[in-house]
Amino acid sequence: MSTRVPPLAGADLWQAVMAAAAGRCQCRGTCGKSHAKDGGGRCPREHAGLNHQHGGGTVHLIAAPSEPADLLLAPHQAAALPKQQLAAWCPPCHDATLGAARRARRTAEPAAVPDSLFDL
Template sequence: MSARVPPLAGAGLWQAVMAAAAGRCQCRGACGKSHAKDGGRCGREHGGYQQHHGGGTVRLLTAPADPANLLLPPHRIAALPKQALAAWCLACHDSALTKARKAQQAAAPAEPDALFDL
């Protein structure tokens, strides 16, 4: 793994999460992929090279480990303890967030449009 370059804000928390993750994305299928080639866990490492999604250097971010918590407002996510956070590559994070949003929309009861209610 290459040198970890922390973000501008929250560097201490980010470094603690990255150390716990050994600098590797912690997604185990929440994104919709099995990650079977990598033993069930995403193989992207911080500072490594990604062949897909435009290529370039992999930058991991810290976000809630539970995909349902990805939908929390930013101030609630910022208050989570480091044990509730995980390292995510951008591709896994975005896919897990999309899945969580779709699940939330599917679970929401259909409300009639009050504007046209007579």
């Protein structure tokens, strides 16, 4: 792993999360991929490493809630989580896990009954 360049805000928290993750994405399949061939079932992407898919580029890990359901928290609630409840995510794993959490929430919620204009 090469040098870690922290984000502009929350640098201390971000660095603590990255250190706990050893600078590697902590996804273990919640994104929909098994990551089985990558060794230990964990995503192989490392911070400042190269992304070998979709045109390459540099991977910039983010610190976000470790539980998929917590990814749906309002930003101010997610920002208040302690570092033990955060994980390092590469953008593709984060986005796929967030999408799966949103789909799960939509299917779990009962369908909203539309308000009727008139009582029948």
